[in-house]
Amino acid sequence: MRKASRLFEIIQILRIADEPVTAARIARTLGVTARSIYRDIGALQAMNVPIQGGRGIGYMLRAGFDLPPLMFSIEETEAIVLALALLERTGDAALEQSAKRISQKIAAAVPPPLRQALAADTLHAWGAAARTGSGIDLAVVRAAIRDERKLAIAYRDEQGRRTERTIRPIALIYYPEAANIVAWCELREDLRHFRADRVESGAPVEVFFKGEGDALRRRWVSSWAVDRSVAETGAA
Structure with missing residues (x-):
């Protein structure tokens, strides 16, 4: 931090x-x-x-000290509260703890009538949490994305084949079934998606890719249109 x-x-x-x-x-x-x-x-x-x-x-x-407030309507505040509840389904423990702290800050900042409404537990987000596995902490992945720092991972694909890879992580996608790490894979020399629950081990290395993250994300986003075109034409 x-x-x-x-x-x-x-x-x-x-x-x-x-x-x-x-x-x-x-x-x-x-x-x-x-x-x-x-x-x-x-x-x-x-x-x-x-x-x-x-x-x-x-x-x-000391009483009386405060930071400049952010003013939200009750609907906006409820949207934030529900979004925070949905974080529990990501399987990202660090984000879950951050969500709890944010909820506490909102409750402390809003007027008493709204605070009472939030305390009534009227908004819930149910469903199974995404699988993340124990091989890598998603907080480490998010920090590597922010810092543009490479990760060394051991990955097992859906056929059970294990490979050692160095990746440049650029995004995280929280699907209902599993979180996916979007990264440039130095082994394959291309962008790849890695399911977090298939990462057997992972840690940052002392090598950075400063200034490359935005270009890699643009390349990733531009590939969406190609993927849609292939799906629509039925090409293999």
């Missing part, structure tokens, strides 16, 4: 808390060390964000 995003998240965590929150607890939520949180809180205090407390007792945000 980039520092700017982390500072914003710390403010939000403290904003919705009803008791002091320790640096260790914030660190666990954001996936960083407590030492980083101490530095971040010091930086926020230097920017005149009214954070009170200290090591060992926890931190709180």
